[in-house]
Amino acid sequence: MAKFKNVLFGLYDDDEILVDAVKEARNQKLDIMDVFTPFPVHGLDPALGLSESRLHIAGFVFGLIGAITAMGFMSWISVSDWPIIYGGKPYWAVLSFIPITFELTVLFSAVGMVIVFLTICGLGPGVTEKVLDLRITDDKFCLAFDVSKMEEEEQSELKKFFEQTGASEINTKTI
Amino acid sequence: MGSITSPIREPLVTGSKTYGQITEDICAPTERAPSISWVIAFMISNVLAAVFLFTSLWTVWQGIGTWDLNRTVGWGWDITNFVWWIGIGHAGTLISAILLLFRQKWRTGVNRAAEAMTIFAVVCAGQFPLIHMGRAWLAFFIFPYPNTRGPLWVNFNSPLLWDVFAISTYATVSILFWYVGLIPDLATVRDRARGFRKKIYGIFSFGWTGSAKHWQRWESLSLILAGLATPLVLSVHTIVSFDFATSVIPGWHTTIFPPYFVAGAIFSGFAMVQTLMIITRYALKLEDYITIGHIESMNKVILLTGTMVGVAYLTELFVAWYSGYIYEQFAFFNRAMGPYWFAYFAMMTCNLVSPQIFWFKKMRRNIYVTFIMSIFVNIGMWFERFVIIATTLARDYLPSSWSLYSPTWVEVGIFVGTIGLFFTLFLLFARLAPVVAIAEIKHILKSSGDQFHEEKKEYVEKHQFSENK
Known part of the structure; x- marks a missing residue:
């Protein structure tokens, strides 16, 4: 059964701002759902703590x-x-x-x-993933949190985090 | 500032682009209605492709006798064209794979189109052995499959069979490499499109979202595919050269063939890339992404590989003389002074002499000179294969069986037709997919965009000599 997720995400205008935001989020021990970028951003993998591809x-x-x-x-x-x-x-x-x-x-x-x-x-012909924002494949850098199980308060904390780290837009979407 | 590259290096993206502008510039040609010049070019290519279809069907219907092949010239224009096309394909893999391993950032401007060119060139090349079989519908006989004749297997000791494996592997790996690179860019086109177009690009972009982990795997995959494609591309033309080198014909039976063929392949391939890119950058207004600097870099490769090929020609002549073996000596004397002297002359002038013009920076950076040179090299490399194949076969061991060979209209039609097929495919590609790798250009923007150039200069000046003071 596909479960719908409520996603709170911030869009950044530049890759360097995004990497800094990701580092900050990790410092604050926030649970990042995913990061979406228009191109491979170097320095993002260590910041996210991704292990090397095997x-x-x-x-x-x-x-x-x-x-x-x-x-x-x-x-x-x-x-x-x-x-x-x-x-x-x-x-x-x-x-x-x-x-x-x-x-x-x-x-x-x-x-x-x-x-x-x-x-x-999970890629293949005919796969249709819901895209958080159409501009992510263009020039926006997206940091997303899963807020399905979060209280209002926690969500507003996250919004504050986005504002502090320089996100240009903050949105929610159900996917 | 992003990663530091030396300010001595020319900017690779000009026009102070932002990420958004890059997307816009490169996607736009796929979104607007085709221009008149595109339509005209496409129609001409279609007519030529129709000529290909007709002449190849004519060959299959009437039989291989419609060609002027004979004893002893069993290979003529067909194999010449086959080797020519396969060679052209090599530049695409060199740009996308070998230059990736060498971390040459200028490859990003041209790799997508060059890889596409590789695939289309291999498609054209593949037609010739297929038609030459005569019964093209039995082409599957060349694969070792369980059959009711024994099973009777193919000859694994034959370079012609190695060629089957080399070229089918090369085609497959090139398509995979190209398509994996295309997925993120097709997603970009998808996210800009609406309605039916969105659906189509949605299917072809495989549901790409741009997730960090996906990008990481994508980069890892590209790198390993590049690592695999590098020895592969060298092996393909090596094996093509084995088709000749393992025979016992004077003029073919030489150990210099593999490196000589590979250098020639890269040489001719870069010439074709130049021809295509000079037209494409002008027609699609991509001068900011495929700069004069890119053209100059490719001209340097042409100069290097052209000179390597030239050294191979001269080495062949020297070794023929030094061997003291009269048949070998005659083979080379015959190439230069025999009935096909003009082919030898064209080969030497176009491949060895004319690229030397690129020692001059002014010439390397001149678009018109480059374009004319690229055509010269294409012609020269065609003649090289003709010299190796037809000239050698026309004068074999027995003077009583010497013969001459000239193509019939069918053979000419098939060759000209494959050029039409090639341009038909390339023009379609230029309409349907981003011809420059969008994501990769964005990736190098901060290190190679011209707006960061001054900043880099200042940074280096400030830090470079501080230790000496």
């Missing part, structure tokens, strides 16, 4: 699967399934299997990583 592990694993698949498949075909002598080479002519092994390593790794990326981010 996508490269997926890339390595898929690459390994690709390499083993290619080398194994070609070896099986040329040694056991249908051995043919080409140009006096041994059946198991490893050197001439290397190009295809390399290509499939890259192919598996790239395709696998993109699929993992889309899956863990």
Whole structure:
């Protein structure tokens, strides 16, 4: 069941103001729901305390699967399934299997990583996420709090926080 | 101030843009009605693409005999065109992947269009082996799939089969890399659009919101894809060169081929990027994002790779002479002095001699010179492949079987047609998607925008020499 969330969010005009606001929020131990930006803001990840992406592990694993698949498949075909002598080479002519092994390593790794990326981010054709503000993909930097379970008082505290940290707009939205 | 880059570096975004203006400038061409010049260009490209369709269907219907291929020239314009197009594609991956790893910020202005160019060039390249098969509908025979003939497998020891894997992997990875980069920008277009357009861009932007964690993964993914694409692009043209180098034909059987082909590929690809970007920046008014500085940087790459290719030509000649092997010597004598001397001459002039003009800064920064040079290089690189393929095959071991080769109207039609196909796809892309990577331009704005240039200069002057005093 999809549960609706009440989101209180502030829009900032500049990435540096946003990063400072995020640091301030973390200092005050506020529970940030998410931060939305029009481009990757460097310095935001440490400020938010995000751990590094582990996508490269997926890339390595898929690459390994690709390499083993290619080398194994070609070896099986040329040694056991249908051995043919080409140009006096041994059946198991490893050197001439290397190009295809390399290509499939890259192919598996790239395709696998993109699929993992889309899956863990919940992205895909036809996915329609509610956007908090249309200008977030343009020039606004958004810091959002989930206020579904908050009292009025706490919410006004947050609004004050936004004002103090230099937000240009403060809005609420139910998503 | 954001991250500090040296004030010696030219600003990469001019016109004191704000984030909002960047969005506006780059999205606008996709939102307004097409200009007259676009419509005319699109119509011409469509006609040429129709020529491609007709001539390739003609080949399939009548058979490969409609071409002038013969014993001994089994490869003619088709493979020349194939290698030419594949080579052109390489610049896109170089810009998007290798320059990303080298942290070259100027790539952001041109990477999106260059990657698109890669994909379209690979599409054009792929047509030639396909048509050359004769029975194009049986093209799936080249993949190792379980079949009822044994199963009979493909020959994994053949460079032609390596090529199948290299090019299909290259096409797939290029499309993924390009599209992953496009997702956030398509979301930008989506959020500016209304009604039906919003729905369409909504589907293609995959529900992107710009969440911090998503951006982090997106950057990580781009970086790893770049890391994968870098050896991949080098491998693709290496394997293309193996098609020749592993044969025992004098003039082909050389170890210099892989680096020589890769350098040539990057050389021709950058020339095509220049051709396209000079027109695009003018037509879409993107001069603030694709500056003269960008053009100069690309001209430097053209100068470098052109000279590398030139060194390879001269090395080949030297080695042929030094080998003391008469067949090898004859192959190169024949290239320069034989019936196809004009092709050799065109190759040497366009690829080795003319790019030397770019030693002069004034020439590197001149748009007209650059444009004319880019066409020269495209022509020169086409002739290079023709020289390698047709000239060599026309004079083989047995003088009794020497032959000459010139293309028929069908072969010419297919080649000209792929140019139409290429421009049709590129023009569609320029209408439908942001041709400059919006998010990446915003990302470098604070370090490379011209409004911060003076500020940076002052900052450096204030801090640089304080220790010495």
